[in-house]
Amino acid sequence: MAVRDALPAPLPTSGLSVIARRIARLPFAVSLATLWLALMVVVALGADLLLPYSITAFDLKARLSPPLFFGGTFAHPLGTDELGRDVLSRLIMSIRMSLLIALFGTLIAATLGTLLGILAAHFRRFVETLILMAIDFQASMPFMIIALSVLAFFGNSLPLFIGLMGFHSWERYARITRGLTLAANEQGYASAVRQLGAGPGRIYGRHVLPNIASTLIVSMTLTFPEIILLESGLSFLGLGVQPPLTSLGNMVGYGREYITRAPWIMLAPATVIVLTTLSISLLGDWVRDKLDPTLR
């Protein structure tokens, strides 16, 4: 009930002025977080245009050149690595890769979990028991360990890796969806529609899902940074994204080798990871407080 209470009525008037006014009312930290995330999205979308150098272009004359303001030049604002590759260019590609993986992972997890949650609530009995057991299993093992064993058994490839990230925290969505769907089915609008003779497609697609969407979206703000952290952790260990592709975790892992001579190689992606996850968490917390009193 509370979830539905919290649903905002459609924006009374839209237009840029309203949006601008809303942004002006944001807390300072949240505005900063929003700005940072906007920058990340722009970088991820416009990576090809923004890229100063190819990520594999060697500049052997400028190997391990330091960033701007630390004795570096405008040619390589964030410095270069051991092979003279531009850190900024690699960073841009890494941001795109990490955000894409996190995005797909989150979408897969949300879709899978929501689907299973609805199935459990719809069929009850055997199906529900089975899904609940899977949820319990997933929740009882740290996902890092599950992920590592799957990678060991199946080897690594990008599609597999993204799919694997999509298994992270599907159980959260399954739990939430099952709970809310059961509640809706027990009494209220969903059972009313069923009693009008509607089939499952209409009940779940047109009524239940739109009603629980806000809660699910809020959960995505939790999953997204978690997947960034998981992906970068695995990539850092060399078990995630494989060269020649690069992600933020890869860069940190690579930069670790040069931590004494060229710490910027590792610090640049590390900063991006921390700022991005921090921003999403801040923004997510804020959205959660605004939207969904039940999760507080």
Next chain:
Amino acid sequence: MSMTLLEATGLRRHYQVRAGRGPFGAKAVLRAVDGVSLSLKPGRTLGLVGESGCGKSTTGKLVLGFIPPTAGTVRYRGTDMPPAGTPAWRALRPRMQMVYQDPLGALDRRLPVGVQIMEPLAIHGAKSPAEQRDRAAGVMAAVGLQMHQFDRYPHELSGGQRQRVVLARALMTEPDLLVCDEPISALDVSIQAQVVNLLLDLQDQMGIAYLFISHDLKVVRQVSHEVAVMYLGRIVEQGEAEDLFARPLHPYTRALVSAIPVLGPRRERLLLQGDPPNPVDVPSGCSFHTRCPFATAACRAETPALRTLPDGRQVACHRVEEPALQVAA
């Protein structure tokens, strides 16, 4: 010829409940509905009254086939009710609808009420969007809603308006049976009268049959042709409405009727002793004997059947024919 629209025979609905604690706690059976038979003719209203928890809502759901009965049958126009959720069951929905106690809970807050009013037609197909809208406009006018409320959201309407929306939605497919489960108890007293009058008008115009569930006996008396009184999952008395209220025979009915506030000189009042028994642990014999001022040893031992008296009244009481218990009508 007044053919029977709906015929329920020997309906039972039992729930397994846990009486003890823990997974191995004792199981018990809750007889929410325990042998209810009723029948309804087109354009007529059967009122169903009784204390909270006596099984009125469960009976309503059984009658519409929302939940399967533990035993007994429901027949609509002579054919058995198909199991809930099957295509046959869904195809019957346009013919019979439910009106809920809590209209806000029965509406999707995310959709404009107009869309929801049209939904039965969208579900059961066959009509173009323009026709759906025309029909909705007609029904909305019939229930006293204005077209400018078409695009409103449920929370933007008053309680009475929402109940009209639920009614409008139920009427879209021109059903011939409405189960109204306490349709007015969530409304303000002033609006209650409006909705009751609306229901009566609709019955006049469209010939809908109502199963009208309520514990407000004054309203039941006003809308019903016939009234059935339930106690702990059974019908204990049933008869023609005016007659039943004027001359209640079962001690439980008498207690209920005497509790109706009336203007003028106070009548003899029959007070119920104690609370209704635990529905899991129904008393032996006549289940009312624990609270009945006239109970005898026989009442404790033997369950009275629902009998039809010469005047057509049906009563389940051993002592109903004893002159000592007759009250002046």
Next chain:
Amino acid sequence: MLLFTASRALRAALTILFVMTFAFVVLRLSGDPALLIMSVDAPPEAIKAFREAWGLERPIWEQYLSYIGHAFTGDFGKSMRDGRPAIDLVMERVPATLAITLPALALKVGLGIPAGVYAALHRNSFADRMTMAVSVAGFTMPSFVLALLLVLLFSVNLGWLPASGADSPTYAILPIITLGASGAAIMARFTRSAMLEVLGQPYIRAASAKGVEWRRVISHHALPNAAIPTVTIIGFMIGSLVAGAVVVESVFAWPGIGRLLVSAVANRDLAVVQAILMVIATWMVLANFTVDMAYGWLDPRVRGTAAAH
């Protein structure tokens, strides 16, 4: 209480069975287990022997049963790297992992709980805000970043502590701090909200309104009640000790289970991966079981009702 214990024990056993089944299914899905476990260039006779030993020619459910049987006796096959039984390789790494994770746990609890309680008792004070800010950082900073920052500071710049290896106890300091710091942040945040929740309860307000001394209200009423949810998170931390150490052990080249797991995954040394999976699962399950027991002991209400769920 006996019933409660029994139902929890049953659940624990079921989870382990589930993990085994998971490993079995994943192994079957990924190809011919004989080739995967024995490595491709193993001599054909050896592969044949392996197939017979594991019953790979028999029907699948028999294979499953025999797999479970082997797993229960700790037989996961031999490491393809050095040919020793996988379980031995894993067990000899356990002490090293415990040597950093247990002190880290002490750090989490010893730092996190007092900080959380203090923050809750001085809500909205500067100390509270600082604790919360640090704890947010603890949530969002990946452990490998923290580890590298510590290395940068203490090893590279200050030269106080060694950056990697396990030659003397000083080598354990940075891994312990890395593991402990983020856990302490989580612990502090959790304790704070548990405490705030309890402090808002009517019985606390009633006790202080009755004139019970505030210190006594805190120590006799608030703390014991806030301990209940806190125990859950401690249990979860104990359960995920090993899992959390995977990254940190790798960064610091600490010879524990986590590092073994990473290299086993990189080399696709499946016997070792399976053995580690089982060891971690067993550990998790035991930790959860212990927490459940502690829970029942701390909160008498649970004993009767939890079993009913």
